[in-house]
Amino acid sequence: MPTRELFWNIHSHWLIYPLFLASLAILIYGLMQRIKLWRIGQPDQRWDNPGKRIWSTLVELLSHRKIMREKFPGLMHLFIFWGFLVLTIGTAIVALQADFGLQLLFGNFYLVFSLAMDLAGLVTILGILMAAYRRYIQKPDRLDTIPDDGISLLLILVILITGFIAEGLRIAGIGDPWAIWSPVGLVFASIFSGMTDQSIATTFTFFWWTHLVLAFGFIAYIPYSKLFHIISGTVNHLTSSPDAGKAFSLIDLEDEKTETYGVSKLEEFSWRQLLDEDACTRCGRCQDNCPAYLSGKPLSPKEFTQGLKEYLNKVGPDLVAQFKPGTGAVHQEVAATAKDVETSGPNLIGDVIEEETLWSCTTCRSCIEQCPVKVEHVPKIVDMRRNLVLVESSFPQEVQLTFRNMENNYNPWGVGWAKRVEWAEGLDVKTIDEDQNVEYLYWVGCAGSFDERNKKVARALVTILQQAGVSFAILGTEEKCCGDSARRLGNEYLYQSLAQENIETMNGFGVKKIITHCPHCFNTLLNEYPQMGGNYEVIHHTQLIDQLLKEGKIKCSGGQGVNLTYHDSCYLGRYNNVYQAPRNILKSIPGVSLKEMERNQATSFCCGAGGGRMWMEEHTGKRINILRTEQAFATKPEVIATNCPFCLTMLEDGIKSGDESEKVKVLDLAELVYAAMK
């Protein structure tokens, strides 16, 4: 009957229990200290839909889908994770038998168990070696190394090796008849075959206890090392918000008790935002994909998160001592005492995080997209921008004009609002005022209404809609800027006043379905307007054109051969997962030969205009739009296709600065379809 003696040559194995309890106690104590720090933060509802949350975390954990986006580090972690998981379950089974008397490790089950455990150990060692190779030999730019990294790897490696040594000694010592089912153990056993029975037994006892103490030490070490991500990363994933960064929190501007807006102190972040700092494992994928970092700006999402973590460790304990966390720390009474703690130390904005860092972000959301533990970087940046704009009135000088223009003329360029319909001259476009019985509202947006280049796209789109027989109208001069740039720049007040007026106008006309021209309007109308009572079915013009092509309402017949590359905009692509519809359109245009850029779809590279940066100058490093234009040129295109008025402007600008200006054209998908329809 295949089985093994559980405590061969182990005496006083009752010692396991106090040792285990001790390590567990240290783990729990350490965990409690961290939880106290997170609870400094504001309340935040992150436990709704528990079933969905648990399921999606489980799927990600077991499949490692996101982590596997990069093959080598992905496999490395997959091995470590799965190896560890199997070993833990296996050990738990042993405990069930040893402590609860369940007779499990017998027969075929025992054989499979032995094999699984051996392979798991081997695979984990492989993973650890891959990790050590990556960190200490390959040394990729995005990894910084501290002693804890080495200690953690070494600890796990030694635990595994002592485990195999012990197994080898046992197999050699008892002459295990089923040793073939423990292949790795068998190999180790051959090392000890020459030893006497007495020395095997003694050595086994030594390594068995060493292995146990180290393993329990591992448990105790968790909250004090990067191993903590096992807990914090999982909880972070469970409490993540899929909309993080797409729709920012709605500030209640009517609340007269609020003393401040945005975040300028650590305790003004939510608990989930503080947990982010503990979940971050310094993997650096965010940094590797950040357009600001890659173009030389003083913003690295990883350094940002780690900077906040350092600050949390520095001032957190004092804040915890000062008042009872968990109740939403910023009460009027305690806020005063909290101020005393922090004014003597470094300031969050200015010392810990520089202002230029905050303004460098284009809100492209690559960081959030890439992060395996779901750190939400962008909302923190906007929260701090809010404080700078609404409380400190400190923002880049160019932005002042943008805000003023939006306030006075409801568009960032300050063109007279009465001119908002001029783009449609001669096109026979109805305003919704004239006819409310239309299926769609075509939301033109500021660019389509005022920017000469983008007016052409609006006109092309309208012609397509009319030829397809789509029933639509525009708001005309009543349309105001959707407020996207204002909100992302931190001017929540301006955003809300614009949004409120737009929502009232649209609800007044009974608007139900909206076609937007611009992905920023698309994202705001779809994901943010519902916060203030604007609930509409919103589609982007590429989604509609895709639909019309499928329904045969328009046909693309004309078209010569053209080498084309397609630029996925951040707000349509990464934000709202619209990758296929534009590609379907390109497939329907005869002659179009699409060559994808290296960075496309979820890893597409920002044009640099998001986050309100369209309205600011870049003073450091290389221009982001030039970087992206260079990436486009690598595909040797004749045409770069876009779906967003900002991208169109930025890429055209990027081309003008180079020598290719006479040859390469940038065209919106609507323009391409329009040309092919003639």
Place this chain on the structure above:
Amino acid sequence: MAGIWVFVDQRDGKYKKVVLEMLGEGKKMSEHLGEELAAVVLGKDVEALAAPLGEYGADRVIILEDEKLAGYTTDAYATALTSLIKEYQPTVVFFANAAIGLDLAPLVSQKLDTGMVADVIEIVYGDQIVFKRPIYAGKAFAHVVFNEKARPMIATIRPKMFTALDPQAGKAAHVMKAVTPDFGNLRQVVKDVVRKASGRVELTEADIVVSGGRGLKNAENFKVLEELADLLGAAVGGSRAAIDEGWLEPQFQVGQTGKVVAPSLYIAAGISGAIQHMAGMGSSKYIIAINKDPEAPIFNVADYGIVADLFDVVPIMKEEFRKLLAEG
């Protein structure tokens, strides 16, 4: 003592045109109230200013000279002016609605515990003196009156709204040297003023701007525009393209992320007129555009458009202007 005071906004012995306009309006005020019109000059070595101020309508010129007033600092000027006002009790004080005036007037009003109205474009003299100012970017106007206790009435005056008087040659004002007040502890001291040497008019103040864009092709070619600008006494500006290419320094950029200008005449040569540029010059009174491309958006906002090569047109323009100016 009463009186209508005009604070003379001066730098290095040169004052802005708006000072003369304020004197012109001040004259009306002085006639209405029956009080004397005085120009107040703070600074160092500023006596020479007195004569022209008299010719343009001032009955009196009050001069306060001190080492500490050599360069403008908020603290020193506010302290000095407040003490002068407390001593002589004028009824009205005008400041220019520009950098110095907007810095000084609110502080002085606060120190004197009186009211202030900014960006005045018109004054109506009736039973009450009504100050008219634009609000909501000119969509509406506010009519402001001061209550009886608020004295002096402090107002900042928008340039180019009032008219200066014709100068009466030889008309002298009574020059009064005021006593240096106790400055107390000044919090600001000017150590050095670093100025970029540009002989030309400052871009945001210029009445005429000659501006170039990508069509200029290189830095050398800007000489063509500079010659025209010098002839017209205009400032030189550029679109972002010109700055990006390094043909002009960043301080000359006109546009969304550069300077916003509103001259009487804006000549745009080789500028396509993208909306980002328009945001910086759209409120110019007259716009002349020169561009090879008849489709260039700038022609949609230009009052006069010339579709031609700017290298042909600008020299011809220069000649014609030279002839016109020579005729007088």
